[in-house]
Amino acid sequence: MIKEAIIPQSKSPCAQPGGGGPLTYEFDRSDFWRSIPAWRDIDPETFGDFRWQQRNSITSIQGIQKTLKELATPSLIADIEAGLLKTPMNLRLTPYIFSRIQWGNMENDPVRRQFLPLGSQFVPDHPHVMDDSLAEDSNKATPYLTHRYPDKALFLPITLCPVYCSFCTRSRVVGGSTAVKSKSTYGAKSTEWDATFDYIRNHPELEDIVISGGDALLLRPNQIRHIGTTLLEIPTVRRIRFATKGVAIMPMKFTSDKEWVEALDEVCQIGQKRMKEVALHTHFNTDREITEWTSRAMKSLSATGVRVRNQSVLISGVNDGFDCLHYTGKKLSSQLIQPYYVYLHDMVPGCEHLRTTVQKAEHLSRRLQGSIAGFNTPRVVCDAPGGGGKREISSYTLYDYEIGVSAWTSPTAKPGEIFYYYDPIHRLPQDGQALWANKAEISRRLANFKSEAEAKAEATRH
Ligand code: SF4
Structure with a gap:
């Protein structure tokens, strides 16, 4: 028996007023990281250096205690410790994203919820969750390439990221083993990519190649160049996209790592000469992740001509309200980041507290339509478990x-x-x-x- 849904109206924690009058876009220009005890004396120049961000990333409970000092209450630490015993994802946050968390309201904070699991918030897994919910492994054409759609393939040259998200769909391989999950994470080995390039060469129907992982941000400049130029030289490849969460979690990479941006710029120039698109797909989930640092990153990226799009995951208690999705979409659009997809959360282990229903997603999709210019309205999709690919939420x-x-x-x-x-x-x-x-x-x-x-x-x- 199929019943009509009654949808409760919900406000998400990142909500901004979404209806009616003109929106104002506020970009945090403050030294917000100075509210974190260990970083009170860190100046903007140091904070804006990607090397400092990488060196000072938080990767352990001890790191949290050392950084938060008096803000790290014993109950908070115990709760995070309990969470880490249940999650398939390791701990890694850049100082940028760590200091976007409002520690006074840490329990309900939408940024904390994405990266720091609390044992008290876990819910037992659904009996039908799957390690590889999208069947990427069974659709592998080479050890690094998943070929599912006729004209598109997914190249995974690395399974390391600058942050680890609790909701990661590739938790089976990304980010190293945890208490509940052992995995074979790998770094980028360019000497092993030839079979993948050959496969793409031998399949002229492949026009779109997604370079994901892991995160393309951790590919070295010569690897960005190598992948970009090799793919663009294949006559039948028309578009390539580098997937990186970097713009959302370490925007200073694009202003302080000149070599990386130059490598991307070179790839973009080759693309332009050949009438091929080079895009960067990033991953913001709330407007709280968008600050003045994002604007600076986007100015630098815009100069390369790369097209930037955003793919969000719909996460309960993070962005599952119209106001949040609408405002985040508008704010991203104001920075030349095109809202592209909002994914229904995949059915992977350790995420039950973060998932929501098709019914909710469908409701949000209906509300979003017509609220933003069509080309900036994200498509709300379900990536059908078992390898069906992305399907419109109402389909x-x-x-x-x-x-x-x-x-x-x-x-x-x-x-x-x-x-x-x-x-x-x-x-x-x-x-x-x-x-x-x-x-x-x-x-x-x-x-x-x-x-x-x-x-x-x-x-x-x-
Ligand atoms: S950045 Fe992407 S691949 Fe890496 S942990 Fe987060 S969701 Fe997974």
Whole structure:
């Protein structure tokens, strides 16, 4: 039985007034990091040096204690310690993003929530979560390349990042082992990339190559140059995108690492001469991550001609309110960053407290449409678990919001297959939660749902 949804109106913690009059875009120009006890004497020049940011990144509980000093209460430290025993992601925050956290309201802070897991906030995993929820490994064409869509491929030359996000979809490989997850993280080894380039050369249908990871920010300038020029020299490759969270978490990289920006600039110039697009896809989730440092980074990047787009993840208690998504989208647009996607949170382990429902995402998508110029309105999508690829949030074949299961088809990437997304159980209506507590009942209901979805998918195939 499919019921109509009643959507509660929610305000997200990063909310700015979104309706009616003109918006003002405020960019924090203050020395905000000086509110962190260990950085009271750090001047803007030092703070604005990417090497200082890398050297002073927080990677351990001891690092948090040393940096926060009196702000690190014993209960906070115990809660983070408990969180680290449950998460598949390691701890790494740049000083920039660490000092965007409002430590006085740390528990509900949308920036803290993305990077620092609290044991007290964890919720047991949904029975259907998967380590590799997007089936990237089973679609591997070479050890570094996933080829799923006909004309696009995903190149993963590195699995290290300058920060580690609690919600990472590649938590199975990114960022080293944790108490609950052992993984084979790898750094960039350019001597091993030839088979990947050869594969792309031998598949002329591949027009778009995404260079992700991990984070392209940690590729050395000569590696950016090597990847960029090799790909652009392949006649059939039309567009390349470097994926980096850098603009959101270490914007000073783009003003203080001249060599890296020059390498990107060279790649952009080659692209321009060949009428090929070079883009940088970044990852802001809230407007709190956008400051005066972002504006400076964007001025530097704009000079290279690179096109910058943003991909957000919809995260409960972070950006799952219209005001937040709307204001963040508008503020990014004001900095020449095009809001591109808002992803429904993938079904990966250790993230249940951060996920939300298809119903909520659909509601937000409807509200966003028409509230920003079309080309700056992000597409809200579900990356269909099991490798169906990105699907518009309202394009499911069937959705039972009570038990939180939706069925999706993917006629281009995987014709004939059906993919299922499961909403987090603790966000379902009471009746739905009760059904999940009864194994026999939920199996019956899921079996009925699946046969109905198959029949519907079959009917629309012809
Ligand atoms: S920056 Fe991207 S790849 Fe790295 S941990 Fe965050 S979400 Fe994962």
